[in-house]
Amino acid sequence: MLKKRIIPIILLDGFSVLKTINFKQRRNLGSPITVVRTYNTRNVDELILLDIDASKQNRPIDKFTIQDIAQECFMPLTVGGGIRTIDDIRDLLSKGADKITINTHAIEKPSFISEATNTFGSQCIVVSVDVMEDGDEKYSVFSKGKVVDGLSFFDWIVKVEKMGAGELLINNVSRDGSMSGANIGLAKKISALVSIPVIYAGGISGPKNAALVAMTNVSAVGISSIFHFTDATPKDCRLAFKKLGIPVR
């Protein structure tokens, strides 16, 4: 039986690992290699590495960092940040990335999603969407530090699926870094709307809360803060999943 995945998300500022709160305040957490090694010994299901400054600085995520990581990490590696061309993708795949995340450029040029999936197969392309909640179950797409005007969040994720994306990575900006609990209703709604795998992240408060997200139709839960700042480990999450009868490795 297919297992629900627990995926640590590692954010980079080009060089170091960091953690944000609401995509704004930052804390530096040191070298990516050290962080990856820790997760590697914990046999996590997969890793997502995102360079959150790459788009702003008009460059793709550093391929040599990815190369270093891939040499000692024999698990699926999803990589993103500043991806704008087919060559960017090819470069990162050749260095050992398995899946590529596209976010900003997908919004600027949606046809890039199909261009990428036609070249590398949809299983290789993860489209990442940052969502902002403004109360009353209203949701907007968030990009480059602000809400994107005229783009409905739910319309956008349906379009992303239609364009051929293999997976959808959702990051809830409003709860990012808050450890205040995930928006389970939103996870439910998204995973009912699309039929590609959904990785849901943003605001998870602990292993139990992660398990509640996994009870919806999402395929994976993306976790960052509780692994960095609390005692919670991927193993604790696995145990919490098991308790609720969720298939886990």
Place this chain on the structure above:
Amino acid sequence: MLKIIDLQVGNIGSVINAIKHLGVDYELIKKPEQLAGSTKIILPGVGSFKAVSDKFYASGFVEALNEHVLTLGVPVLGICVGMQLLANEGVEGGVSKGLGYIDATVKRINDFGGSLTIPHVGWNNVSSKGLSLFNGIENNSCFYFVHSYSMEIHNQQGLNIAFTDYGKDVVAYVRKGHIHGTQFHPEKSQSVGLQFLRNFIEAC
């Protein structure tokens, strides 16, 4: 020498990293004539069946592989689309020809009216009892899959098959003598995956 075929469409980096980690000498080859002198062949593949098939036929790799695998009996391991290519044909991106080593067709995984998430991404159990390439690996261990198409075998005679359960039995591994294929990615399946690759390189 172990030769790894690089069709320049897939995540060749991951396979290379795993082989390097095992400390095995290998040669990455881009031209069919470089198959000369091979003792083992790995055919990795990520991408659409048609893209890989077209590249394979256009490059002359098909004839070279037929000679080494079918005539000289060099063991081959196809991974993911590399495994699918062992079939007669695939339908992804339009019908295109495979190598025809395994009597099978590669079709889209049935989503049973939308109740199944496609692609099949993640860790799933493989029932591998008694299969020699899984020596040292517990039966029903989890391997990493990422695919939307799978191999439908027409005739199981003379084949060893391991299945994974995704809506129904999905072929996870197939063997016909010295010809092996895995739908899962051993290079991404942590310790069990590395053990599987070690078994291929050492045992057969």
